[in-house]
Amino acid sequence: MSTQHDxxxxxVGRRTLWKGFAHLEEVxxxxxxxxxxxVTLKREIHDHGNAATILLVDARRQxxxxxxxLRVPVLLQGDPAYLIEAAAGLLDGDTPEEAICREALEETxxxxxxxxxxxxxxxxxxxxxxxxxxxxxxxxxxEKRGDGGGLAHEGEDIEVLEIPFDEAVAMIATGEICDxxxxxxxxxxxxxxxxLFA
Ligand SMILES: Nc1nc2c(ncn2[C@@H]2O[C@H](COP(=O)(O)OP(=O)(O)O[C@H]3O[C@H](CO)[C@@H](O)[C@H](O)[C@@H]3O)[C@@H](O)[C@H]2O)c(=O)[nH]1
Ligand SMILES: [Mg+2]
Numbered sequence: 001m002s003t004q005h006d007x008x009x010x011x012v013g014r015r016t017l018w019k020g021f022a023h024l025e026e027v028x029x030x031x032x033x034x035x036x037x038x039v040t041l042k043r044e045i046h047d048h049g050n051a052a053t054i055l056l057v058d059a060r061r062q063x064x065x066x067x068x069x070l071r072v073p074v075l076l077q078g079d080p081a082y083l084i085e086a087a088a089g090l091l092d093g094d095t096p097e098e099a100i101c102r103e104a105l106e107e108t109x110x111x112x113x114x115x116x117x118x119x120x121x122x123x124x125x126x127x128x129x130x131x132x133x134x135x136x137x138x139x140x141x142x143e144k145r146g147d148g149g150g151l152a153h154e155g156e157d158i159e160v161l162e163i164p165f166d167e168a169v170a171m172i173a174t175g176e177i178c179d180x181x182x183x184x185x186x187x188x189x190x191x192x193x194x195x196l197f198a
Pocket of ligand 2 (some may be wrong): 088089090
Protein backbone atom coordinates (compact mmCIF):
# COMPACT_ATOMS: atom_id res chain seq x y z
CA MET A 1 0.00 0.00 0.00
CA SER A 2 1.49 3.36 -1.01
CA THR A 3 1.04 6.46 1.11
CA GLN A 4 0.05 9.91 -0.13
CA HIS A 5 2.19 12.76 1.20
CA ASP A 6 0.55 15.29 3.52
CA UNK A 7 2.92 17.77 5.23
CA UNK A 8 1.02 17.43 8.53
CA UNK A 9 1.57 13.69 8.82
CA UNK A 10 4.69 11.52 8.78
CA UNK A 11 4.58 7.76 9.07
CA VAL A 12 7.47 6.67 11.27
CA GLY A 13 6.80 2.94 11.63
CA ARG A 14 4.76 0.06 10.25
CA ARG A 15 4.61 -3.29 12.01
CA THR A 16 2.70 -6.36 10.88
CA LEU A 17 0.59 -7.74 13.73
CA TRP A 18 -1.10 -10.40 11.60
CA LYS A 19 -0.99 -11.45 7.97
CA GLY A 20 -3.61 -13.94 6.85
CA PHE A 21 -6.68 -13.25 4.74
CA ALA A 22 -6.41 -9.76 6.18
CA HIS A 23 -3.27 -7.76 6.92
CA LEU A 24 -3.37 -6.08 10.32
CA GLU A 25 -0.68 -3.43 10.76
CA GLU A 26 0.26 -1.15 13.59
CA VAL A 27 1.06 2.21 12.04
CA UNK A 28 3.02 4.77 14.07
CA UNK A 29 2.83 8.35 12.84
CA UNK A 30 3.67 11.89 13.84
CA UNK A 31 0.84 14.35 13.36
CA UNK A 32 1.03 18.11 13.50
CA UNK A 33 -2.13 19.10 15.34
CA UNK A 34 -4.11 22.26 14.61
CA UNK A 35 -2.58 23.96 17.68
CA UNK A 36 0.90 23.47 16.16
CA UNK A 37 2.00 20.67 18.51
CA UNK A 38 3.41 17.47 17.01
CA VAL A 39 2.21 14.23 18.59
CA THR A 40 3.17 10.60 17.98
CA LEU A 41 0.22 8.22 17.68
CA LYS A 42 -0.41 4.57 16.75
CA ARG A 43 -3.35 3.03 14.90
CA GLU A 44 -4.22 -0.60 14.12
CA ILE A 45 -5.18 -0.76 10.45
CA HIS A 46 -6.97 -3.69 8.77
CA ASP A 47 -6.29 -4.20 5.04
CA HIS A 48 -8.12 -6.81 2.96
CA GLY A 49 -8.09 -4.91 -0.33
CA ASN A 50 -10.66 -2.86 -2.17
CA ALA A 51 -14.14 -3.94 -3.23
CA ALA A 52 -17.02 -3.25 -5.59
CA THR A 53 -20.78 -3.51 -5.25
CA ILE A 54 -23.74 -3.24 -7.63
CA LEU A 55 -27.48 -2.68 -7.56
CA LEU A 56 -28.98 -4.91 -10.25
CA VAL A 57 -32.21 -3.35 -11.49
CA ASP A 58 -34.99 -4.75 -13.64
CA ALA A 59 -36.75 -1.55 -14.74
CA ARG A 60 -39.64 -3.39 -16.42
CA ARG A 61 -40.48 -5.45 -13.34
CA GLN A 62 -39.62 -2.58 -10.95
CA UNK A 63 -37.47 -4.96 -8.95
CA UNK A 64 -33.93 -5.35 -7.70
CA UNK A 65 -31.76 -8.44 -7.33
CA UNK A 66 -30.19 -8.83 -3.90
CA UNK A 67 -28.37 -11.69 -2.17
CA UNK A 68 -28.64 -13.22 1.28
CA UNK A 69 -25.65 -14.74 3.05
CA LEU A 70 -24.17 -15.38 6.48
CA ARG A 71 -22.10 -12.56 7.98
CA VAL A 72 -20.16 -13.77 11.02
CA PRO A 73 -19.47 -10.29 12.50
CA VAL A 74 -23.25 -9.75 12.67
CA LEU A 75 -23.63 -13.15 14.35
CA LEU A 76 -21.16 -12.00 17.00
CA GLN A 77 -23.33 -8.93 17.58
CA GLY A 78 -26.25 -11.25 18.34
CA ASP A 79 -28.28 -9.92 15.39
CA PRO A 80 -29.93 -11.96 12.59
CA ALA A 81 -26.80 -12.90 10.67
CA TYR A 82 -28.12 -13.78 7.21
CA LEU A 83 -27.96 -10.30 5.71
CA ILE A 84 -29.75 -9.10 2.61
CA GLU A 85 -27.22 -7.22 0.50
CA ALA A 86 -26.37 -5.94 -2.93
CA ALA A 87 -23.94 -8.24 -4.76
CA ALA A 88 -20.37 -7.32 -3.83
CA GLY A 89 -16.88 -8.65 -3.84
CA LEU A 90 -13.23 -7.93 -3.35
CA LEU A 91 -11.32 -6.80 -6.44
CA ASP A 92 -8.71 -9.61 -6.32
CA GLY A 93 -6.41 -7.68 -8.68
CA ASP A 94 -9.10 -6.77 -11.22
CA THR A 95 -10.42 -3.29 -11.99
CA PRO A 96 -13.62 -2.39 -10.13
CA GLU A 97 -15.61 -2.77 -13.39
CA GLU A 98 -14.16 -6.21 -14.14
CA ALA A 99 -14.58 -7.34 -10.55
CA ILE A 100 -18.20 -6.30 -10.24
CA CYS A 101 -19.22 -8.06 -13.47
CA ARG A 102 -17.49 -11.23 -12.21
CA GLU A 103 -19.05 -11.01 -8.73
CA ALA A 104 -22.53 -10.22 -10.08
CA LEU A 105 -22.41 -13.37 -12.23
CA GLU A 106 -20.89 -15.57 -9.50
CA GLU A 107 -23.24 -14.42 -6.77
CA THR A 108 -26.52 -13.84 -8.64
CA UNK A 109 -26.22 -15.65 -11.98
CA UNK A 110 -26.98 -12.43 -13.89
CA UNK A 111 -24.70 -11.27 -16.68
CA UNK A 112 -24.47 -7.50 -16.61
CA UNK A 113 -22.79 -5.69 -19.47
CA UNK A 114 -23.11 -1.95 -19.08
CA UNK A 115 -22.33 -1.10 -15.52
CA UNK A 116 -22.58 2.56 -14.46
CA UNK A 117 -20.11 3.79 -11.86
CA UNK A 118 -21.78 5.93 -9.18
CA UNK A 119 -19.22 6.79 -6.48
CA UNK A 120 -16.41 5.38 -4.34
CA UNK A 121 -16.81 5.01 -0.58
CA UNK A 122 -14.48 4.39 2.34
CA UNK A 123 -16.53 1.82 4.21
CA UNK A 124 -15.02 2.31 7.67
CA UNK A 125 -12.16 4.81 7.34
CA UNK A 126 -11.06 4.75 10.96
CA UNK A 127 -10.05 1.10 10.78
CA UNK A 128 -10.26 -0.36 7.27
CA UNK A 129 -8.33 0.58 4.13
CA UNK A 130 -11.20 -0.73 2.00
CA UNK A 131 -12.52 1.62 -0.68
CA UNK A 132 -15.63 0.28 -2.38
CA UNK A 133 -16.71 1.28 -5.89
CA UNK A 134 -20.48 1.51 -6.29
CA UNK A 135 -22.27 0.58 -9.53
CA UNK A 136 -25.75 0.17 -10.93
CA UNK A 137 -26.62 -2.16 -13.80
CA UNK A 138 -29.75 -3.12 -15.69
CA UNK A 139 -30.75 -6.75 -16.06
CA UNK A 140 -33.75 -8.74 -17.18
CA UNK A 141 -34.69 -10.73 -14.08
CA UNK A 142 -36.17 -13.48 -16.25
CA GLU A 143 -32.85 -14.05 -18.06
CA LYS A 144 -30.32 -15.73 -15.84
CA ARG A 145 -26.98 -16.98 -17.20
CA GLY A 146 -26.13 -19.13 -14.21
CA ASP A 147 -27.40 -20.27 -10.84
CA GLY A 148 -25.45 -17.73 -8.82
CA GLY A 149 -24.90 -18.71 -5.22
CA GLY A 150 -21.21 -17.85 -5.02
CA LEU A 151 -18.18 -20.13 -5.05
CA ALA A 152 -18.84 -23.23 -2.94
CA HIS A 153 -15.09 -24.00 -2.70
CA GLU A 154 -14.59 -20.58 -1.05
CA GLY A 155 -17.33 -21.35 1.47
CA GLU A 156 -19.92 -19.11 -0.16
CA ASP A 157 -23.57 -20.13 0.16
CA ILE A 158 -25.58 -17.27 -1.29
CA GLU A 159 -29.32 -17.06 -1.84
CA VAL A 160 -30.50 -14.90 -4.75
CA LEU A 161 -33.58 -12.73 -4.16
CA GLU A 162 -35.68 -10.66 -6.54
CA ILE A 163 -37.45 -8.01 -4.47
CA PRO A 164 -39.87 -5.31 -5.69
CA PHE A 165 -38.00 -2.00 -5.43
CA ASP A 166 -40.56 -0.36 -3.11
CA GLU A 167 -40.47 -3.38 -0.82
CA ALA A 168 -36.67 -3.28 -0.67
CA VAL A 169 -36.76 0.42 0.29
CA ALA A 170 -39.34 -0.31 3.00
CA MET A 171 -37.07 -3.05 4.37
CA ILE A 172 -34.53 -0.37 5.38
CA ALA A 173 -37.03 1.14 7.83
CA THR A 174 -37.99 -2.26 9.26
CA GLY A 175 -34.34 -3.19 9.77
CA GLU A 176 -34.56 -6.20 7.44
CA ILE A 177 -31.96 -4.47 5.26
CA CYS A 178 -29.19 -3.18 7.49
CA ASP A 179 -26.07 -3.42 5.31
CA UNK A 180 -24.49 -0.02 4.59
CA UNK A 181 -23.67 -0.48 0.91
CA UNK A 182 -27.14 -1.84 0.18
CA UNK A 183 -28.83 1.08 1.93
CA UNK A 184 -26.64 3.56 0.01
CA UNK A 185 -27.52 1.94 -3.31
CA UNK A 186 -31.26 1.77 -2.60
CA UNK A 187 -31.31 5.40 -1.47
CA UNK A 188 -29.36 6.43 -4.58
CA UNK A 189 -31.98 4.56 -6.63
CA UNK A 190 -34.79 6.37 -4.82
CA UNK A 191 -33.18 9.73 -5.59
CA UNK A 192 -32.78 8.74 -9.25
CA UNK A 193 -35.97 6.76 -9.54
CA UNK A 194 -37.39 8.62 -12.58
CA UNK A 195 -34.41 7.91 -14.85
CA LEU A 196 -33.67 4.48 -13.39
CA PHE A 197 -37.11 3.01 -13.89
CA ALA A 198 -37.96 4.95 -17.08
N1 LIG B 1 -9.64 -17.73 3.86
C1 LIG B 1 -10.46 -16.78 4.19
N2 LIG B 1 -11.34 -16.40 3.30
C2 LIG B 1 -12.17 -15.41 3.62
C3 LIG B 1 -12.13 -14.78 4.87
N3 LIG B 1 -13.08 -13.82 4.87
C4 LIG B 1 -13.67 -13.88 3.67
N4 LIG B 1 -13.13 -14.85 2.92
C5 LIG B 1 -13.48 -15.26 1.58
O1 LIG B 1 -13.26 -14.17 0.73
C6 LIG B 1 -14.34 -14.05 -0.17
C7 LIG B 1 -15.02 -12.74 0.10
O2 LIG B 1 -16.15 -12.65 -0.70
P1 LIG B 1 -16.38 -11.43 -1.67
O3 LIG B 1 -17.70 -11.65 -2.32
O4 LIG B 1 -15.17 -11.17 -2.50
O5 LIG B 1 -16.48 -10.22 -0.66
P2 LIG B 1 -17.64 -9.92 0.34
O6 LIG B 1 -17.63 -10.89 1.46
O7 LIG B 1 -18.92 -9.77 -0.42
O8 LIG B 1 -17.21 -8.55 0.95
C8 LIG B 1 -17.64 -7.25 0.60
O9 LIG B 1 -18.86 -6.91 1.23
C9 LIG B 1 -18.81 -6.99 2.67
C10 LIG B 1 -20.15 -6.66 3.26
O10 LIG B 1 -20.52 -5.32 2.98
C11 LIG B 1 -17.72 -6.11 3.24
O11 LIG B 1 -17.64 -6.33 4.65
C12 LIG B 1 -16.41 -6.47 2.61
O12 LIG B 1 -15.43 -5.64 3.14
C13 LIG B 1 -16.54 -6.35 1.11
O13 LIG B 1 -16.87 -5.06 0.69
C14 LIG B 1 -15.26 -15.22 0.07
O14 LIG B 1 -14.91 -16.24 -0.83
C15 LIG B 1 -14.96 -15.60 1.50
O15 LIG B 1 -15.16 -16.97 1.73
C16 LIG B 1 -11.19 -15.22 5.84
O16 LIG B 1 -11.09 -14.73 6.95
N5 LIG B 1 -10.37 -16.22 5.42
MG1 LIG C 1 -19.59 -11.05 -1.96
